[in-house]
Amino acid sequence: MSDSVLAFNSIAFHYQTGKKKEAVSIFDGIDFRVNDGEFVSIIGPSGSGKSTIFRLVTGLENPAAGEIFLNGKKTENRLGQVGYMPQQDLLMPWRTIKENAVLPLEIKGMKKAEAESRVLQLLDDFGLKGVEDKYPGDLSGGMRQRVSFLRSILSGSNILLLDEPFSALDAITRLSMQEWLLAQWQKWKKTILFITHDVDEALFLSDRIFVLTGRPNHQLTEVTVPLGRPRTVRDLSRPEVVTLKEQLIDQLRSKELS
Numbered sequence: 001m002s003d004s005v006l007a008f009n010s011i012a013f014h015y016q017t018g019k020k021k022e023a024v025s026i027f028d029g030i031d032f033r034v035n036d037g038e039f040v041s042i043i044g045p046s047g048s049g050k051s052t053i054f055r056l057v058t059g060l061e062n063p064a065a066g067e068i069f070l071n072g073k074k075t076e077n078r079l080g081q082v083g084y085m086p087q088q089d090l091l092m093p094w095r096t097i098k099e100n101a102v103l104p105l106e107i108k109g110m111k112k113a114e115a116e117s118r119v120l121q122l123l124d125d126f127g128l129k130g131v132e133d134k135y136p137g138d139l140s141g142g143m144r145q146r147v148s149f150l151r152s153i154l155s156g157s158n159i160l161l162l163d164e165p166f167s168a169l170d171a172i173t174r175l176s177m178q179e180w181l182l183a184q185w186q187k188w189k190k191t192i193l194f195i196t197h198d199v200d201e202a203l204f205l206s207d208r209i210f211v212l213t214g215r216p217n218h219q220l221t222e223v224t225v226p227l228g229r230p231r232t233v234r235d236l237s238r239p240e241v242v243t244l245k246e247q248l249i250d251q252l253r254s255k256e257l258s
C-alpha cells in the first residue's frame with residue numbers, strides 16, 4: 001500500500017531463554033500495515049507480544065524472518081527512527097522539565113539556545129507554560145506524561161509508539177489525557193500505535209484495533225472502529241460500538257484462558 005508508513009511482512013520472532021538458550025516462539029509470520037496518519041491500538045492478553053511488536057519496530061529486536069518497512073522502505077537499522085513513549089515516563093528526576101524536554105534536540109546536535117526556545121514554545125502549546133524550571137517530581141502524572149509526549153514529538157519521527165501511557169492515571173485524568181492526545185494527534189498529523197489493556201480506551205482513540213491472541217500461537221487480527229471523528233466518550237454507548245466491545249472482551253477472555 002503506497003501510503004503505509006509501517007508494515008510487517010511475515011514477521012517471525014522468538015526469544016532465547018534459559019541456560020540452553022531455548023527458542024520461545026512469539027510470532028510465526030504476522031502481517032500488518034499502518035497507514036499514514038492512522039491511530040491504531042494494540043490489545044491482547046498479558047504476554048501476547050504487544051511490547052515485542054514495539055521492540056521490533058524500534059529495532060531493539062530483529063525478526064528471525066520477514067521484513068519490516070518504515071515509510072515504504074525495508075529498514076534493517078531502525079534504531080532512533082520512531083518516537084517512543086513508555087508506560088512510565090523516563091523523565092530524569094535531576095533535570096528540570098526544560099532540560100528533560102530538550103534531550104532529543106541535544107542528541108540531534110541542535111544549538112542549546114535554539115533547542116530551549118523551541119521547547120519553551122512547545123511547553124506553551126502543550127498547556128505546560130510556567131513549568132520549565134520545575135522538576136518532574138513537582139508535576140502531576142498527567143503533566144509528566146504530556147512532557148514525555150512532547151519529547152517523543154521532538155524526536156521528529158512521523159511514527160509514535162505509545163506503550164500504555166495512561167495506565168497509571170486516575171480515571172478522570174485519563175479521560176482528559178485521551179481527549180488531549182486526540183487533539184495533539186490531529187494537530188501534528190502523526191501516525192500513532194498505542195498499546196492498551198483497556199478496550200474502551202482503544203475504541204475511543206483508534207481508527208483500527210489490532211487484537212493479539214495468547215500462547216502458543218500469537219496471531220494478529222484487526223477490527224475497524226465504527227466511529228467517525230471528532231468523537232466523544234458518549235459515542236462509546238452507541239449500539240454498534242457496544243456490540244464490538246462485547247466481542248472484543250469475549251475474544252480477549254477466550255484468549256486468556258486458552
Ligand SMILES: Nc1ncnc2c1ncn2[C@@H]1O[C@H](COP(=O)(O)OP(=O)(O)OP(=O)(O)O)[C@@H](O)[C@H]1O
Nearest residue numbers: 015016017026044045046047048049050051052053
Ligand atoms: N527478553 C525476553 N526474553 C525472553 N522472553 C521474553 C522477553 N521479553 C518478553 N518475553 C516473553 O515474550 C512474551 C511476550 O512478551 P511481551 O512483553 O511482548 O507481551 P505483552 O503482550 O506486552 O505483555 P504485557 O501486557 O504483560 O506487557 C511473554 O511470554 C514474555 O514472557
